Amino acid sequence: MHNLSFSWVLFLCLLGPVLSAQPNFEKNYTPLKFEGEIPEHFSRYLRGDYQQYLELAAKSEQLSQDAKKTFNTEAQYALTEAFRTGQVYINPEISDYLNELLDLVLKDQPNLRKELHIYGTAINVPNATAWPDGTIFINLSLLPYLENEAQLAFILCHEASHYWRSHSLNMREEMEKLSTQTLDDRIDLETKFELMRFSRSNELDADATGFELFVNAGYDPREGLKALEQLKKINLKADSTVLNLDALYRLPDLDMETTYGCKVRENLGLVEKANQDLLKVGSEALQANEDARRAQEAAQKQKEVEIRRKLSTHPSVDVRMAALSKRMKEEGVNIGVKFQLEPAPFFQLRTYAHFEHVQQLYDRAAYVPALYLSLRLGQSFPENQYLQEIAGKCLYWLAFYQKRNAVGRFLPVRKARPKTAYEEFVCSLYVIRSRTYLDFAEYFFIDRTKQFPDSEDLHAYMGRLFALRGAKMYARKQFESYLQKYPQGKHAAFVSQALNP
């Protein structure tokens, strides 16, 4: 009996840290950080060591010595820069799962697997890339578009095939054949068309080879097609998610005595009404302008479509899907599975991608999309403190730049007939004028600091907001309360400086 209870205690002791290690997205989120050491091949590049690449390029018999060197140096430089600027996640939360998945899909190709290194990246384009040294980058912004592990596995197989079939080296050989060293504007259009045609054939080849790896790994082949369908959605940039703007515009039950006499309630009411009017009716002048602009754009677009098609590095998704469908018909569909590993880590990775996207937008000072996404994600995670902090900080900076008459730098072009939730959101921001941004931000901070009394960022930025309004007494009070609560906090030095300039 004693042994049994002891083993239970031991089990619970071991389970505790495991459970607590899982991120709790419901409550809070900490942005991903660099953990561990710099991988060997990156540190080699940072030292300017080209040897690895020279070995790789040595495979080519067609390339001249200069072209080999150019090929090596350019690829190495691009990888080093991506790493140096912090675009690559060196974090086990991301790389462990990606490596496990790559192990699985390449279980029959151990030699190929050894040559590949896979990383998640913060590059804000939904894409994945394979590099000539066997590095594969999966941009986390791609993950929200994928529905299951099989679709991600298809993308990995596609990228692994690019390396396996030496497509980048082939491309360089083609460039050598066409006597050009660059892909930029210096080469003539016909050469460019020729190169891009070659690039598109490489893509179809990677699809075919990747599909074979994918099916051999035991995944449902139809998921490969679905992954391509998802890529089509990226191209359309469709966003049909409905955002409940109440999260931002709901009239709070604020005790007006706590503020200092500004007519927050009236201002918010006016904005909400104006916003609704604009969304329902739309301004006639704006509509007329937009109709004319759209007609002009359609005419222009028609002309550009053909050139764009010829200049595209990838064939259209329809062409790729048709090629895969044909192959599936010929070979017959063997039903596989959507998940071979545990599903939970895949969905966790996808959630990470959503949160990291918000963080990246905020870091790049894209305050409007960051605010929109934090509110939209906040619908799924209403108790998440991090999302509210980001929304609050975005509102603060919008109010800050509004006060300096520079908020126009952030606002995207508004549409008279908004089709997506994001366009509606942008319209609503246009109706907010002058001091109302400050009112919004202030209401937001008062409301959210009640909801999240332990949020360091909300406390500090609320003080900054009061200071921005010129309410020095309130700012001082807020800063003093911050220092009492977080004497060693990350804003403590700033707050102390603000209190005793």
Place this chain on the structure above:
Amino acid sequence: MKHFLIFLLLPLAFSCRTGEMMVQEPSKKKEGSIAIKKVISIAPDFQFLDPRLSPSQAIEKQYQKRQGYLELLASSAQEAGVELEIYDPALKNNADAAYFNELLPLREKVFQVNKLQPVPLSIHRNHRGFNRFPLTFGMEKPILMESDFSYLAEKYGTPYFAVQGFYNLRFNRLFIPVHQSMMYHVLIDVTRGEIIYREIRVMPNGFKPEIVRPIFFDSYAILQNL
């Protein structure tokens, strides 16, 4: 002969570019000077652009020169009385988790703030060099940024962090080599959440050690009188 020389020299004189310099100092000056003693420089950027070189040659040249210029920068700052600590992953044993998690985000933030609260010399000029807008357009002081980095002051022993870049462009005009160099130096006081010093220099010179050494020195010597 005299007239011939005039006709030869006049076009050359007109083709010469003069340098430009712009310095922005702190919004609120304290009594006396701040007397900056230590600065953390985050990954200074050196770029050498030469259209005559192939991309790989240009990159190699950059790698070769980079180390030397980093050392020159540190020694010039030392001479000006400022202890300069450079954090750069290209330097051996100088990139760790702290660089990627703390310094790099700060550097990116500084670039964003610079873009949003721009320097007149870099932005508000048209191709003829005239101001399109009054210099004060969108240029109210102080140049504020996030306060999230204020904890770095205690960790690194100084609140002053620098973001610097050096660019050199070399091209030929009528077989005469022309150099154009640019340097920017942005200093942040993380405890104030403010950019306290911005400097841009545009020079019609090459980027040789004997030319840039006094410029580096000057840039840090100014900090002693802020």
